[in-house]
Amino acid sequence: MSDAPELTLEEREATIGGIGTARKRKEDARFIRGKGNYVDDIKLPGMLHGDFVRSSHAHALIKSIDTEEALKVDGVLAVITAKDLEPLSLHWMPTLAGDMAAVLADKKVHFQNQEVAFVVAADRYAAADGVQRVDVEYEELPPLIDPKRALDDDAPVIRDDVAENDEVGQGSRHHPNHIFEWKVGDKEATDAAFETADIRIREEIAYPRCHPSPLETCGCVASMDAVNGKLTVYGTFQAPHVVRTVVSLITGLAESNIRIVSPDIGGGFGNKVGAYPGYVCAAAASIVTGHPVKWIESRIDNLSTTAFARDYHMTGELAADKDGKILAVRANVIADHGAFNTHAQPMKWPAGLFNIVTGSYNIPVGHVEVNGVFTNKAPGGVAYRCSFRVTEAAYLIERLVDILAQKTGIDKAEIRLRNFVQPEQFPYSSCLGWEYDSGDYPTALQTAMQAVDYAGLRKEQAEKRDKGELMGIGISTFTEIVGAGPVRNCDIVGLGMFDSCEIRVHPTGSVIARLGTKSQGQGHETTFAQIIATELGIPSDDITIEEGDTDTAPYGLGTYGSRSTPVAGAATARAARKIKDKAKKIAAHVLEASEDDLEWEVDRFRVAGSDISMKMKDIAMAAYSNVPDGLEHGLETTDYYNPPNFTYPFGAYICVVDIDRFTGDVKVRRFYALDDCGTRINPMVIDGQIHGGLAEAYGIAMGQEISYDETGNVLGASLMDYFLPTSVETPEWETDFTVTPCPHHPIGAKGIGESPNVGGVPAFTNAIVDAFAHHGVTHMPMPHTQAKVWQTLNELGLNK
Amino acid sequence: MPSKKISLTINGEAVEADVEARMLLIHFLREQLNITGPHIGCETSHCGACTVDLDGKSVKACTIFAVQADGGELLTVEGLANGAELHPLQEGFFQCHGLQCSFCTPGMLTRAYRLLQDNPNPSDEEIRMGLSGNLCRCTGYQNIVKAVRYAADKINQAEGAN
Numbered sequence A: 001m002s003d004a005p006e007l008t009l010e011e012r013e014a015t016i017g018g019i020g021t022a023r024k025r026k027e028d029a030r031f032i033r034g035k036g037n038y039v040d041d042i043k044l045p046g047m048l049h050g051d052f053v054r055s056s057h058a059h060a061l062i063k064s065i066d067t068e069e070a071l072k073v074d075g076v077l078a079v080i081t082a083k084d085l086e087p088l089s090l091h092w093m094p095t096l097a098g099d100m101a102a103v104l105a106d107k108k109v110h111f112q113n114q115e116v117a118f119v120v121a122a123d124r125y126a127a128a129d130g131v132q133r134v135d136v137e138y139e140e141l142p143p144l145i146d147p148k149r150a151l152d153d154d155a156p157v158i159r160d161d162v163a164e165n166d167e168v169g170q171g172s173r174h175h176p177n178h179i180f181e182w183k184v185g186d187k188e189a190t191d192a193a194f195e196t197a198d199i200r201i202r203e204e205i206a207y208p209r210c211h212p213s214p215l216e217t218c219g220c221v222a223s224m225d226a227v228n229g230k231l232t233v234y235g236t237f238q239a240p241h242v243v244r245t246v247v248s249l250i251t252g253l254a255e256s257n258i259r260i261v262s263p264d265i266g267g268g269f270g271n272k273v274g275a276y277p278g279y280v281c282a283a284a285a286s287i288v289t290g291h292p293v294k295w296i297e298s299r300i301d302n303l304s305t306t307a308f309a310r311d312y313h314m315t316g317e318l319a320a321d322k323d324g325k326i327l328a329v330r331a332n333v334i335a336d337h338g339a340f341n342t343h344a345q346p347m348k349w350p351a352g353l354f355n356i357v358t359g360s361y362n363i364p365v366g367h368v369e370v371n372g373v374f375t376n377k378a379p380g381g382v383a384y385r386c387s388f389r390v391t392e393a394a395y396l397i398e399r400l401v402d403i404l405a406q407k408t409g410i411d412k413a414e415i416r417l418r419n420f421v422q423p424e425q426f427p428y429s430s431c432l433g434w435e436y437d438s439g440d441y442p443t444a445l446q447t448a449m450q451a452v453d454y455a456g457l458r459k460e461q462a463e464k465r466d467k468g469e470l471m472g473i474g475i476s477t478f479t480e481i482v483g484a485g486p487v488r489n490c491d492i493v494g495l496g497m498f499d500s501c502e503i504r505v506h507p508t509g510s511v512i513a514r515l516g517t518k519s520q521g522q523g524h525e526t527t528f529a530q531i532i533a534t535e536l537g538i539p540s541d542d543i544t545i546e547e548g549d550t551d552t553a554p555y556g557l558g559t560y561g562s563r564s565t566p567v568a569g570a571a572t573a574r575a576a577r578k579i580k581d582k583a584k585k586i587a588a589h590v591l592e593a594s595e596d597d598l599e600w601e602v603d604r605f606r607v608a609g610s611d612i613s614m615k616m617k618d619i620a621m622a623a624y625s626n627v628p629d630g631l632e633h634g635l636e637t638t639d640y641y642n643p644p645n646f647t648y649p650f651g652a653y654i655c656v657v658d659i660d661r662f663t664g665d666v667k668v669r670r671f672y673a674l675d676d677c678g679t680r681i682n683p684m685v686i687d688g689q690i691h692g693g694l695a696e697a698y699g700i701a702m703g704q705e706i707s708y709d710e711t712g713n714v715l716g717a718s719l720m721d722y723f724l725p726t727s728v729e730t731p732e733w734e735t736d737f738t739v740t741p742c743p744h745h746p747i748g749a750k751g752i753g754e755s756p757n758v759g760g761v762p763a764f765t766n767a768i769v770d771a772f773a774h775h776g777v778t779h780m781p782m783p784h785t786q787a788k789v790w791q792t793l794n795e796l797g798l799n800k
Numbered sequence B: 001m002p003s004k005k006i007s008l009t010i011n012g013e014a015v016e017a018d019v020e021a022r023m024l025l026i027h028f029l030r031e032q033l034n035i036t037g038p039h040i041g042c043e044t045s046h047c048g049a050c051t052v053d054l055d056g057k058s059v060k061a062c063t064i065f066a067v068q069a070d071g072g073e074l075l076t077v078e079g080l081a082n083g084a085e086l087h088p089l090q091e092g093f094f095q096c097h098g099l100q101c102s103f104c105t106p107g108m109l110t111r112a113y114r115l116l117q118d119n120p121n122p123s124d125e126e127i128r129m130g131l132s133g134n135l136c137r138c139t140g141y142q143n144i145v146k147a148v149r150y151a152a153d154k155i156n157q158a159e160g161a162n
């Protein structure tokens, strides 16, 4: 079975297009022709459209809902209110965080734009007409907007429904507006370290409410087949299987009678993890009317109701010695979760993985306390391109380290080098409970410093300062914690956060693989095929990847928190290895050799030291025709992977800004990003992820904020007010990398999607504050809009 | 609702239809004609996902009524390729990884098409300015700029050769 003329080993590797190849994306073929299939492209026979009547108030009692006029509108078929959903027990739904959320406002509205009634009509125009004609009478209540006032004795009670409960799903609470209290670390030792330390710094650092705002909003098409009793929901779901289980739990339908399909998704960034009233109402409306029902969010609905992120009000402190060596960290946080606790975190972690706040630094002791509170704002608290509150933690520690540098007069790079966890300390147990798996922080930062000529930049800055010009250098040496996660401490509604891959090798040697994750632009159809290609020696072009249909894909927890590669990617490699083990048995049988004598060589097994070999492609055919006794036919398997630990990608970013001291205009002169995500599957896709994440970080740092006025009117809920950077202001990105493979991942990969957002934001803030450091400025609150930067200039009299 | 008969050319084909007077062009294309390449990202003229080319101009199809396109010549992403042969812009986006979730791509492509018609050899800065009405949440724009540059070079080379 040897074949001539032979390609060289390198040529054979190249044909495969496996791990490490900048392979062009397979999914692009349909996309560049406008042939993607997004949820709003789906049109089913007899399909109706639903739209919401939304609350104009932040906090009010509903006195009455008059639907009579709406029902007269041509094309309007039904107007559904909480009263109609109540008999089905669908007027409230359980949240992923153990709370309940109103599907349609039940006697009371808790935030502006809350869903009050669902109008079902023949088309979207008729639905909008109907919405206009529903008359809701309210009795206003005093709103609670400031999270820092939520626990005051006289604060208005937001959630009458749970006011008396001692918990709302995440541990004990002590006030009607309190959601949870979460503490971690050694308080006594931390307090003691602070008491005796030479240097102490403390800063109040807020991470404003922002929104992931993918270009496609959320939506679904629900279709109840009354004859078969099967409910199919097509929708923008980052985690389709979780949706299926939740739908089963809340509707009582058998899970086997529910099919959830995520078609192409136009970006997610955490927005599309949660379960929203629109999904429930569309499903209920389909059950009631017998027609498929489509619900597509408008941009304003998106920004003002589904899935905000952050709104973390942090007080951070560091204790250090005179050399800038950090002795202790302390953080106290008020987390504004809005009106319902609908954040998506592993259940046991009400503040997500915020205790990664030790960052890349060797800090002996620490203590963190987070209190979640209700306010009259939209519910959420999702991870906006972030792994469960890691962004907040990274922002806090990267800011604090800069402040410590300023206080001690030590250079901002130098103070990091003095405090880094050293390469030989891995696996490193942090004082707040994580085991960092691997890393080389000093190399990353030193490489970055060389690349940008850090010393030269500091020199230039000093010269500019002498001339009264403002130039800032921002460093961020962040560590992420991603890939949730080990089932022993990570679950969502009781479901362990494993993930899965099923691989089938067809007789002629092509492959289909299905995963429990769901790409929203990350390129899974391309990159997961590369993993299989390398493992099985089958060209990646012959491998089809499918995700998002719960009737066919194995159960998985979905795509968010940079978990696809760390978890499903591992399952993929392991499934492929199981196949390879079987293939080896078949090859040994066909070649009449001992398994022990076979060695793997790119795309085939070879009898060691001979020219006898059998290609994977030929083994595939044999698997369906000629297997040894005792072995089943076929070549397919499924792997469910429960990761032993999280993964810890890291990076060193340096941002250089020039600030116009008269106008407050901030120019990003240079942004250098070095990332270490372990083994690199597709460098082209990785760079693309970094570019995109950095652009998001730029948006967050420079302008994104969903704010509210004191009566609870949401400001910034349209693209007129909410800043999404365009091609003009978005800077150029320089990317670089080191590779520290993850020791516990089958191919050593760590995940990359979120690093640039997590690490990027502090780099921008640090650069801007650094420009003012010589004037004694230690912190400037985000977002750094031109107006706010100008205010700082004005206060310091620098614009004169 | 009052409706009106309109006729126009879409991607080279003559189309006649009855449309409600208030029907936006984007809804007409997507819902009445099933031309779903152009997307809806905002319906408020900010995002550019709905961009099409109408009578030699880029138009945000959520910003005009279908009746305003009466008699017009309209191009959507579906009309860019010449049969199996991709337009250099489509090729550029593929080669340069100018798309991720791709929700912006149809609008970006049609906008870039007009940009290159108006300015066949734009600088990077001109490309960025020319695409500033089209938001992308995934790519950070850098590879989109590269993709447009790639297409411009390819078109210019082909023309130079002729």
Ligand code: FES
Pocket (backbone or CB within 6 Å): B039, B040, B041, B042, B043, B044, B045, B046, B047, B048, B049, B050, B051, B060, B061, B062, B063
């Ligand atoms: S949908 Fe037309 S500009 Fe956004």
Ligand code: FES
Pocket (backbone or CB within 6 Å): A215, A266, A267, A521, B098, B099, B100, B101, B102, B103, B104, B105, B135, B136, B137, B138, B139
């Ligand atoms: S590729 Fe996702 S919005 Fe541009």
